[in-house]
Amino acid sequence: MLDHWIRSLSARLWVTSVAALAVCMSLLAALVIYAFSHFPERTIGRHEQIERAEDIVKGLGFDNAGRPVSVQPSDQTAWLFKVVSSELKYRVLDQQGSVLLASSDAQDRTPWIAGDPFQAAGKIEQVAIGSRSFDVVTLQVPHGHDVFYAQSAMSTRLIDAMIGAKVKQIPAIVKITILAATIIFGLTLTVTLHRALRPLREASGAAALITPHNLTARLSPKGVPSEIKPLLNAFNEALGRLENGFSVQQQFLASAAHELQTPLTLIRGQIELEPEIKHRELLFREVDLMARQVRQLLHLAEVSEPQNLSFGEVDSADVARDVVAYLSRKADREQVKIQLQVPVAAASIWADGSALFILLKNIVENAINASPPNSVVSLIVDNASIQVQDQGPGINQDHLPFLFKRYWRAPDSSHDGAGLGLAICKEIATAHEWQLTVSSLISGTRFTVWL
Known part of the structure; x- marks a missing residue:
């Protein structure tokens, strides 16, 4: 995770x-x-100084003649001028630089900045007031036809304390x-x-649902970012090629199997009509083996396409009985007993009866082949599953992942075959949305079809 x-x-x-x-x-x-x-x-200090000076400008009161007569700054600024009057001062000047209004500690007439106040407007200058260093801000205050100047002086010591x-x-x-x-x-x-x-997660989910049984599906580019669309288009094109190749493969399997069935039947008939042919039993065995493989190819081609299946209500117990009857002679030849256990009242299932017959026939036939003489193959049917259990030597744990692969045969297998029987069973189970599992027992193997 x-x-x-x-x-x-x-x-x-x-x-x-x-x-x-x-x-x-x-x-x-x-x-x-x-x-x-x-x-x-240059940051906090200058900001504080300019803010104090602007507060003085905002608090200026003028008489009818347009001259400043009072200063009423904000409560905070007024409190600062009162508490630290020796460190924070203000003055209001006329155009000639004469002091019109001043804080309590700035009543003397000595100019803080020499020269015309117009030259100092908008600047912060460091000057000496008394014996200490102050930063003085001068702001221009136009009022009517006159121009006045507001000055705020803050001691370097106070600036340092505030900044710290x-x-x-x-x-x-x-x-x-x-x-x-x-x-x-x-x-x-x-x-x-x-x-x-x-959109990418939805496309990934849709891609995960695509199997050989629904290769006609395509990923929708709707809502997908433009950077991802080329990838989706390439994936859809690959699906198209895969669908075409899969279809060609299935058609080839079906056509080849159909074409081979008739010649094999004629060959067997010809051998039966020629009693002088040597090794007839061996030839019969080889022809029957080829015919069995051809039938498996036909079954594989049929069950790989869902449209070839015909679903309906099926009694699984009846299908199991048909399988036992079909394989009874083979079981007798191998000296193996097939034991069938079915419920008294079996529930019907939705399935293709012929496909279910092929699935059970292949598994039971493999169980007979793997069972020693005088042993029992159990075919157990209930409403939730169908189990086939033999008493053979079991399956090597290393071989379990390969059991249902096409054309795979165990290296130590002693039975003839093309390795298609269990692959066909897997295809049938998948088409029915069943689960097909295998487990090794202390003695033998058990295949389970979970319905």
Whole structure:
């Protein structure tokens, strides 16, 4: 399960995207922290100074003559000017630089910045007020036809204290932001990938349902991303070629089997009419073997195409009795007893009676071949399954995976055949949606058809 998740496309896309986001955000956070740590006066400090000056401008009150007469900044700014009046000051100047309004610690008339205030407008300059260093912001305040200037002075000591308090919090804030963004992005990406890859999952599911019995099916490109459509088209083309090849193969098997049946019957008849032919029994044996293989080829061609089957209500017990009657002479020759166990009131099943007969005949015939003289082959029928059990030497565990493959015969097999009997049984079971299983017993082998 873990290996499947690691190899899945959605998991790789998810991990790659989340990792890329985390790396980008970490780099951005590192850049922000570096900027705040190495250039605080250009970031936090300047922002604080300009904000205080703008608050003074917003709080200016003018008389009827258009001259500033009061300053009413926000509560926070007013509190700061009152509490740290020696570190934070303001002034309001006219065009000539004369002080019109000032905070409590800025009442003296000494200019903070020499020269025309117009030249200082919009700038932050570091000056000495008294014996200490201050950063002074000058903002231009146009009002009517006059122009005034608002100045805010913040001591370097206060700026450093404010910057230190804020920068100290930045790493923690950045970490929390990165973690929250990564989690939210990961959850959102999970839903997005699930929806985006749904057409691909549906196509994979449809492809998994395609078997030799429904090669006419094709994968629909509807809703599939354009990058995947060439793959679906190539898969559909491959299915077309496979369908054509499979059809040709089945036609060849059927045609070859039909063409061989008549000559084999004529050959056997000719041998019977020529009593002087030597080794007649050996020839009969070889002809019968070839005829059996031809019949198996015909059966294989028929059951491989579902349209060749005719389904209806079938009594499995009656079919089992027919199989026992058909193989009774062979069982007698091999000195093997066929023991049939059927329920008193067997339920009918939906099946092709002829195909079920072929399936049971092949399994029971194999059981007779594998059984030693004076042993029993049990054919057990119930409403859920049909079991065939012999008392032979059993099947090598290494051979179990190959039992139902076409043309496969065990290396130590002592019986003639083409290796098609159990393959035909598997085809019949698949066409009926039954399960065909095999298990080794302490003595013998048991084949079970789960209905």
